[in-house]
Amino acid sequence: MRVRGGHEIDRRTPIRFTFDGRVIEGFQGDTVASALMAAGVRLVGRSFKYHRPRGLVTAGSDEPNALVTTGQGAEQRPNTRATMQEIWPGLEVQSQNRWPSLSIDAMAVNDLVSPFLGAGFYYKTFMWPRSFWEKVYEPAIRRAAGLGALSGDSAADRSERAFAHCDLLVIGAGPTGLMAALTAARAGADVILADENTRPGGRLLSERIEVGDEPGAEWAARAAAELAAMPNVRILSRTTVTGAYDGGTFGALERVALHAAPGAAPPECFWRIAARRAVLAAGALERSIAFPSNDRPGILMAGAARSYLHRWGVTPGKRVAIFGNNSDIYRTAKDLSAAGVEIAFVADTRPGESGKGDWPVFQDARVVATRGRRGLSGIKLDHSGGTAQLRADALLVAGGWNPAVHLTCHMNGRPVWDEAIAAFVPAPGAVPGLIAAGAAAGRFSTAACLADGVRAAGEALEELGYSLRGRPDLPEAEDAPYDITPLWTVKAPGRAWLDLQNDVTTKDVRQAAQENMTSVEHMKRYTTQGMATDQGKGSNVQALAVLADATGRGIAATGTTTFRPPYVPVPIGAMGAGARGEGFAPRRLSPTHAACVARGAPMIEAGLWMRPSYFPRDGERDWRESCDREVGHVRHAAGVADVSTLGKIDVQGPDAGRFLDFVYANGMSGLAPGRVRYGLMLREDGHVMDDGTAARLGDAHFLVSTTTAAAAQVMAHMEFVQQAYLPDLDVAFSSVTDAWAQFAVAGPRARDLLDRVLDRPVSWDGWPFMSCGDVSVGGVPGRLFRISFSGELGYEIAVPARYGGALFEALVARAEDMGGGAYGMEAMNVLRLEKGFLTHAEMHGRVTAFDIGLQGMLSAKKDFIGKGAAARPGLLDATRERLVGLRAVEPEDRIVAGAHLFGETGSEGYVTSAGFSPTLGGFIGLGFLRNGPERYGERLILKDRLRRIEAKVDVVAPGPFDPEGGRMRG
Amino acid sequence: MRIECPHCGERDLREFTYRGHALALSRPSEGASAEEWDDFLHNRDNPAGATQDLWRHDPCGAWLVAERSTTTHQVRATRAVRGGEA
Numbered sequence A: 001m002r003v004r005g006g007h008e009i010d011r012r013t014p015i016r017f018t019f020d021g022r023v024i025e026g027f028q029g030d031t032v033a034s035a036l037m038a039a040g041v042r043l044v045g046r047s048f049k050y051h052r053p054r055g056l057v058t059a060g061s062d063e064p065n066a067l068v069t070t071g072q073g074a075e076q077r078p079n080t081r082a083t084m085q086e087i088w089p090g091l092e093v094q095s096q097n098r099w100p101s102l103s104i105d106a107m108a109v110n111d112l113v114s115p116f117l118g119a120g121f122y123y124k125t126f127m128w129p130r131s132f133w134e135k136v137y138e139p140a141i142r143r144a145a146g147l148g149a150l151s152g153d154s155a156a157d158r159s160e161r162a163f164a165h166c167d168l169l170v171i172g173a174g175p176t177g178l179m180a181a182l183t184a185a186r187a188g189a190d191v192i193l194a195d196e197n198t199r200p201g202g203r204l205l206s207e208r209i210e211v212g213d214e215p216g217a218e219w220a221a222r223a224a225a226e227l228a229a230m231p232n233v234r235i236l237s238r239t240t241v242t243g244a245y246d247g248g249t250f251g252a253l254e255r256v257a258l259h260a261a262p263g264a265a266p267p268e269c270f271w272r273i274a275a276r277r278a279v280l281a282a283g284a285l286e287r288s289i290a291f292p293s294n295d296r297p298g299i300l301m302a303g304a305a306r307s308y309l310h311r312w313g314v315t316p317g318k319r320v321a322i323f324g325n326n327s328d329i330y331r332t333a334k335d336l337s338a339a340g341v342e343i344a345f346v347a348d349t350r351p352g353e354s355g356k357g358d359w360p361v362f363q364d365a366r367v368v369a370t371r372g373r374r375g376l377s378g379i380k381l382d383h384s385g386g387t388a389q390l391r392a393d394a395l396l397v398a399g400g401w402n403p404a405v406h407l408t409c410h411m412n413g414r415p416v417w418d419e420a421i422a423a424f425v426p427a428p429g430a431v432p433g434l435i436a437a438g439a440a441a442g443r444f445s446t447a448a449c450l451a452d453g454v455r456a457a458g459e460a461l462e463e464l465g466y467s468l469r470g471r472p473d474l475p476e477a478e479d480a481p482y483d484i485t486p487l488w489t490v491k492a493p494g495r496a497w498l499d500l501q502n503d504v505t506t507k508d509v510r511q512a513a514q515e516n517m518t519s520v521e522h523m524k525r526y527t528t529q530g531m532a533t534d535q536g537k538g539s540n541v542q543a544l545a546v547l548a549d550a551t552g553r554g555i556a557a558t559g560t561t562t563f564r565p566p567y568v569p570v571p572i573g574a575m576g577a578g579a580r581g582e583g584f585a586p587r588r589l590s591p592t593h594a595a596c597v598a599r600g601a602p603m604i605e606a607g608l609w610m611r612p613s614y615f616p617r618d619g620e621r622d623w624r625e626s627c628d629r630e631v632g633h634v635r636h637a638a639g640v641a642d643v644s645t646l647g648k649i650d651v652q653g654p655d656a657g658r659f660l661d662f663v664y665a666n667g668m669s670g671l672a673p674g675r676v677r678y679g680l681m682l683r684e685d686g687h688v689m690d691d692g693t694a695a696r697l698g699d700a701h702f703l704v705s706t707t708t709a710a711a712a713q714v715m716a717h718m719e720f721v722q723q724a725y726l727p728d729l730d731v732a733f734s735s736v737t738d739a740w741a742q743f744a745v746a747g748p749r750a751r752d753l754l755d756r757v758l759d760r761p762v763s764w765d766g767w768p769f770m771s772c773g774d775v776s777v778g779g780v781p782g783r784l785f786r787i788s789f790s791g792e793l794g795y796e797i798a799v800p801a802r803y804g805g806a807l808f809e810a811l812v813a814r815a816e817d818m819g820g821g822a823y824g825m826e827a828m829n830v831l832r833l834e835k836g837f838l839t840h841a842e843m844h845g846r847v848t849a850f851d852i853g854l855q856g857m858l859s860a861k862k863d864f865i866g867k868g869a870a871a872r873p874g875l876l877d878a879t880r881e882r883l884v885g886l887r888a889v890e891p892e893d894r895i896v897a898g899a900h901l902f903g904e905t906g907s908e909g910y911v912t913s914a915g916f917s918p919t920l921g922g923f924i925g926l927g928f929l930r931n932g933p934e935r936y937g938e939r940l941i942l943k944d945r946l947r948r949i950e951a952k953v954d955v956v957a958p959g960p961f962d963p964e965g966g967r968m969r970g
Numbered sequence B: 001m002r003i004e005c006p007h008c009g010e011r012d013l014r015e016f017t018y019r020g021h022a023l024a025l026s027r028p029s030e031g032a033s034a035e036e037w038d039d040f041l042h043n044r045d046n047p048a049g050a051t052q053d054l055w056r057h058d059p060c061g062a063w064l065v066a067e068r069s070t071t072t073h074q075v076r077a078t079r080a081v082r083g084g085e086a
């Protein structure tokens, strides 16, 4: 029912939205919850397990019942709190967990069989038979006990992430937070003030409280305006701080544009805030009292009812009853009565207490039963004078306040029981740099909150070395004592709910205790208390009290469960914003990327790089035909391949040779300038890390090449070796991978092809195998290396990256004139397999130099990384799985990587790489086999049971093509 | 979590790569016994409390030693591997 007032709404702007297809009209500033309440809609959802009809309970992010789904398709958002979702024209809201409709829910039959569905039901019932769990029980349970569903459409990745730094993060903008922010901001500190509501003010917006000589809401607006005008303050509204992490890092979820139709603005933004200090001014959450049938629509928190009244000008009923154990009940009656609502009665659980008013007050009262199928209609009361049956359409419950201690527990801190307020308060210093203040610290009066905000900010600023100038004067405000006599449950027949979302009752908790689940953590898991999306914000402490009572311990001794981040659910789409698809990792493009794409080459991922798989030509039916042709270019004419992605590390300094001697297993300092050497790097544990070449460009200048995959790892490794072990060497190095474009030019006519682009021809004698030096290409200085990864006469030519595209085009065009052309990754792989050259398919981290037949490269003359460990006897055992070549026996048989090699004793090895060799006319491969090199000539069975492949293979020496290497050396 | 790079100042955890205990700095000399290599390569304590970690600050390439508490994650101090006493 709409009444007067409401700080949040603009009555000149009506807004229409739909709830389960029904058009509802509210005002600009309404939440779905306040608009539904204004429209008299009481039934907003069904409970998780029993499908009980449920209504609004709170007015904030702690709402357990009113979870709804908004939008459709890619914009569909399940489990949205109706209390936090502001309405906008055209908003579509659907209720959840009901079928076929909210008012007629077939699954409500669960409620009738509820005696069988109590705590531990799943554990006890679905034990046997095991196969039934996956096929029968779980799908049925999932259908019956559900939250909202995802649409299945790929969500648009429109959310954002952001980073911020500040001196002081103030969490919550109620009286405490506003005073803390003012204190810090006036002292000149960088302040971020984060608050989960639309506007600052906190409880000042929800109560009739004067601050100084003006209404609290007006004071809050003025304070916020002053802060907003200061350059050192950022106010984050609609932003919930969700987690406290190491080193003063906080996560926060900002609802940037969820209050408007989807447009250009991101729906949400996930903030990572690095704060030197923080003040927790998150206030307190009101808790209920567990009385029989306390879950009917129309039964809600008294503080929430005051929020609905003062913030949105709505009330939950025309004739309301109030039940509670503290002084809030009288404040609630006064406020609602002033708004013209009839007060059915005030039921005070305390004996001998009675506030004044024009309504019946019952003392020592207990609500023992409620009536109303889909919404409250009547209440039965026991009280000091007997019993009473009364009519009411809403019951407002005030069970006391729990400080919002959650963030202080995110780093293992345990809150402390405070008997005076019958609640847990934060343990001081639980999160380094975070100071709890105001209601979050258990100080509930407005005057205490205002003062505590100044105190907390002052402490933080002092620690940061700020002088406290311009400290705000403390305005006058109410300082009423918080008078509570705790009452957790009403002992009367009937089910009394604790966790409304997960349908946990007091009986479930007592049963857990009876079955010896007396530890609070066991009780939680047995009953699922507090495990719903609201994480038991409104019910955990009551559940502890029930457990404490059932086990005969005090609440302090019973202890709490662990609060973990996030404080409210954070969509993965917001936390991982921007990190989907191509945003997941950077994409590195070679200078030839455009040229390769223009030639129709499918580009495939190689680490972060995109590389051409093959270059299709007209008439070729599949990749194999292209690959076979490209292999032929290299074997018979000249091929050109982009190898720019290989890692290149430029190493300079008088001690460069000595440094590389220590990094490589083989010697490098003896390499003559102008020469290139193959090198092997080990890890310190004696296994192969990477291979590549080192080219000595000058006395004190080397260029190290790495594989594409290991480039970053090798760079980090070299930095570690230098900084940790060889800090005194005069050497420096830098990655130059991106600075140079580099192309393999290979084939019998490779030299001929190079001569067509180089300014001076490549002399045969001047460029022997494994030589390097400077060249000039169209006036551009470049480098030439005579090295080969194909087994043919081969060169690699490098030019500054910006000339790469042009040189590639020139080389490919001339190669095509000569009957050759570009070749891609597939052909490169076949060429190296034919030669038995290795990649990281073989150097996969578990192999040693011994395993790949390169033990002889390990220098005996010097120490190097991995030397000690590589000498361990177990790594030199002949029975280890060692490198072999493989050839399919039958021409039609395939060899596939990942297949096992079966001999007489079963699997004796595996295949690492394979491909079709057009040169040899059959499938070839590389793999590892026990006693490998001793078994050339043996015939084994290859089996891939996943792909159902079986073939006979012969074990051969790796690299069956041109084993003497005459073609490569010339 | 935030870590102080000796060159770049306090930076976010995600700029760093972890590499285990700083024991890796005490590399046995050539010819050390198998037991010494075993200790160096494999054997690590698992303290509840103070430990010394190796981290790399990826943007600048500096390796550093962080004195860190395994129970609170607090990084008490950092120093560069190069030039810092081991």
Ligand SMILES: [Zn+2]
Pocket (backbone or CB within 6 Å): B005, B006, B007, B008, B009, B057, B059, B060, B061, B062
């Ligand atoms: Zn750095």
